Amino acid sequence: MHVIVDFTVVPVGAGISLSGYVAEVERVLAESGLTFELHANGTNVEGEWDAVMAAIRACHERLHALGVPRIHTDVKLGTRSDRPQRMADKVASVKRVLGA
Numbered sequence: 001m002h003v004i005v006d007f008t009v010v011p012v013g014a015g016i017s018l019s020g021y022v023a024e025v026e027r028v029l030a031e032s033g034l035t036f037e038l039h040a041n042g043t044n045v046e047g048e049w050d051a052v053m054a055a056i057r058a059c060h061e062r063l064h065a066l067g068v069p070r071i072h073t074d075v076k077l078g079t080r081s082d083r084p085q086r087m088a089d090k091v092a093s094v095k096r097v098l099g100a
Contacts, residue, residue: 001049004087005077008042009059012070024066025059032058037087042074046087049079 011021022038029036029045032055036045045052060071 001079002046002084003049003052003077003079004044004046004085004090005052005056005075006042006044007056007073007075009056009063010072010074011063011068012072014063014068021063021066021068024062028059028062029055035087044087 009021009025011018014021025043026036026038029043032047032051034045034047034051034055036043045055047055056073056075060073063071
């Protein structure tokens with residue numbers, strides 16, 4: 001099943017500046033081969049359910065390996081059964097409405 005996920009990984013006990021950890025999460029996603037996009041408050045990623053969940057797990061594993069003692073992750077996800085849909089499709093739909 002194809003899924004679109006918006007998730008935010010929050011390293012707890014890792015200091016004030018977290019951009020290095022966020023960059024590491026982005027590296028993990030790049031290695032996964034999934035389609036993803038960083039935004040100001042998290043990352044969107046899409047793909048097959050198991051692959052996306054495995055990538056999120058890999059993000060946790062990587063940050064723990066870097067010494068982060070605790071991680072809190074918020075996940076929002078969406079699936080469709082009536083037709084295929086990608087992140088780009090959703091954005092394009094809103095842009096069409098704005099242009100109308």
